[in-house]
Amino acid sequence: MLHKIIKGLDQHAQIESVDAHCDIPCGIYDPHHAQIGALTVIRMVDLIDQHVKEHGKIETAEFFNSMARYIAVKEEHAELVKHEIRVIWGDFIKENHTEQFPQLHGLVHKIMALGSKARQTVDRETAMLLLDAVNEFAEIFWQIKGKGTKRVKSPYSVSEDMVVPEL
Amino acid sequence: MFRLLKVLGRSLHPDFQDGDYVLTAKAPFPSGKIKAGDVIVFRQPVHGFLIKRVSRVLDAGQTFEVRGTQVDSTDSRNFGPVPLSRVSGKVIWHIRQK
Numbered sequence: 001m002l003h004k005i006i007k008g009l010d011q012h013a014q015i016e017s018v019d020a021h022c023d024i025p026c027g028i029y030d031p032h033h034a035q036i037g038a039l040t041v042i043r044m045v046d047l048i049d050q051h052v053k054e055h056g057k058i059e060t061a062e063f064f065n066s067m068a069r070y071i072a073v074k075e076e077h078a079e080l081v082k083h084e085i086r087v088i089w090g091d092f093i094k095e096n097h098t099e100q101f102p103q104l105h106g107l108v109h110k111i112m113a114l115g116s117k118a119r120q121t122v123d124r125e126t127a128m129l130l131l132d133a134v135n136e137f138a139e140i141f142w143q144i145k146g147k148g149t150k151r152v153k154s155p156y157s158v159s160e161d162m163v164v165p166e167l
Numbered sequence: 168m169f170r171l172l173k174v175l176g177r178s179l180h181p182d183f184q185d186g187d188y189v190l191t192a193k194a195p196f197p198s199g200k201i202k203a204g205d206v207i208v209f210r211q212p213v214h215g216f217l218i219k220r221v222s223r224v225l226d227a228g229q230t231f232e233v234r235g236t237q238v239d240s241t242d243s244r245n246f247g248p249v250p251l252s253r254v255s256g257k258v259i260w261h262i263r264q265k
Contacts, residue, residue: 003262006188010173018208018218020176020183021241094244145238 029092031138034084034111035162037077038131041118043158044074045127075119081134082115088141101140107133131160138163168193170256172208174218178235178242179206183218187263191256200228201251206258207231209249214241218258219249 009015048070055063089108098104114130117123135151142149148166153159174187183189183206191208201207205221219233219242230248234240243249 003188003264006171006262007186010188015171015173015188016216017173017175018189018216019214020174020178020180020185020218020235021214092238094238096244 029088029141031084031088031134031141034081034088034134035131035138037081037084038127038134039154039156039158039160039162040077041074041081041130042124042127042160043156044070044077045122045124046158048074048122049124074122078115078118078130081118081130082112085111085134085137088137092141093144097144100144104140107137107140111137128160135161135163169259172218178237178240179218179220180236182220182236183261184264187261189218189258189262190260192259193256194251194254201231201254201257206261207233207249207254208256208258209233209254211246211249211253213246216255217241219243 006015048067051063051066051070085108089104093104111130111133114126114133117126118130139149142163142165145165149163150166151161152164154162170191170193172189172191174183174189175185177185189206189208201221201224203221203223206218207221208216208218211217217233219235219240221231222234222243223232225232225248228251230250231254232243232248234242234244
């Protein structure tokens with residue numbers, strides 16, 4: 001009743017507002033894109049290896065065209081991993097989270113370095129290390145959100161482990 | 168001395184909901200000094216005019232650590248403690264929608 005009266009008054013008198021501010025607004029964060037990015041990097045490394053084995057040293061336009069596309073996608077998705085993790089780290093992770101998970105800053109730095117190395121190299125081991133680190137980040141993220149996680153085989157062309165939330 | 172303000176946002180949900188009204192009092196606060204658990208309104212240089220709950224009183228009441236209720240609330244975890252000089256008032260009456 002009182003709220004209704006004040007609301008009516010507000011429509012005429014424009015009561016000043018005070019902001020119970022969340023990050024734009026109570027943001028939606030999810031490490032899923034980073035995980036997809038890491039899996040894509042592995043897939044591109046596999047495709048590049050397969051492409052070289054199938055074509056040997058035949059230097060055709062088709063060979064270079066496909067190779068350029070694989071490399072471009074690998075570059076793009078390694079950078080996507082870094083971007084997505086940076087956003088969650090900068091906008092979602094708070095001081096109390098890093099107190100609870102003191103390995104977080106080191107883990108994020110590791111992902112940045114592995115993301116760069118995955119761009120510089122065509123190395124499945126590096127790509128796997130990137131995925132492992134991103135999965136570890138996802139486990140911590142979902143723990144902060146109060147959700148349990150499980151590891152499943154990805155349903156994509158790269159059948160590697162993915163951490164998924166138990167929603 | 169007293170101000171009627173409208174709450175916008177969900178940082179203090181479910182205690183304070185978007186669209187609730189609050190009556191605030193300026194210092195010296197009629198209900199005594201600010202203590203942990205009080206809800207205060209203050210000017211924050213980057214984020215503007217904010218309402219948050221005091222989680223800790225620091226420096227003998229000269230600064231306050233404030234928190235929202237949401238995991239992604241923008242609060243002292245982002246901008247540090249709030250000095251008393253920036254506090255505009257303490258909530259003394261909460262007018263809920265329901």
